[in-house]
Amino acid sequence: MTSPTAPLPDPHTLLAPAKAEARAGAEEGGVPIGAALFDLDGTLLGRGRNRRVQDDDPIMHAETAAFRNAGRRPHYRDTVMVTTLSPCWYCSGLVRQFGIGRLVIGEATTFSGGHDWLAEAGVDVTILDDADCTALMETFIRERPALWFEDIGTPADEH
């Protein structure tokens, strides 16, 4: 196992499968957010995308889908969560509870969740300001606002 202090593989490279998941979600008419879990050597453990629409399932955010697809592990200290969008509180809680040590975020412009809270708790956070990720979310929020606000639990009178 690589030391937790070793340099990460290039974060833009790690972002690629998460972006592919987000694009696939957009093509399916879903919420276009993707994620992937890696070990510190850059080996892909699991990837997934938000499946609210596809599976009619409100708990399948991108990060939880990737985490589930990685299977059961005794701990996650030596893993990296990569997501196209700043993780909401639900997915930030996942990262914190399971002690995921590093977090790579495509963009935090269209939505900002709990990444500052995670950084304060010791998680190594990298935000890439990836233009493709931002464009996917901007288009989605403009075209399907009700679905977006449902996905983050925001009542209509708070939009």
Next chain:
Amino acid sequence: MTSPTAPLPDPHTLLAPAKAEARAGAEEGGVPIGAALFDLDGTLLGRGRNRRVQDDDPIMHAETAAFRNAGRRPHYRDTVMVTTLSPCWYCSGLVRQFGIGRLVIGEATTFSGGHDWLAEAGVDVTILDDADCTALMETFIRERPALWFEDIGTPADEH
């Protein structure tokens, strides 16, 4: 819809289905934690239990199982999450992101997650100190420590 400021139905009554879920989980050899989501009138929307062992699924904590079983909703402001054990950060994040207004907890003695953080964020938190819930967890942690620490992502050298 009942006003958010109306008194809750008796929290011990609300706890009953969550306890039944926890007991069923114990009988199945799983992690004995149960949960249920209600509206403010006390109507059950969904119930569930930790399914790590049963479904080999690391994201199915009791609260996420109950939330999933309640189905998709536009928002959760008028709901109550009831759980047999203080919610871990992952499940606390669920409560916060989806704006669940009230939280009823069977016990917070054997494990303490994010309930204080939720209270600071404005969630109405009730802890019942239920002896049955505590006994279920004490037995489980004594008999199956590795499974318990896996469920909360704690590496063996931190037990």
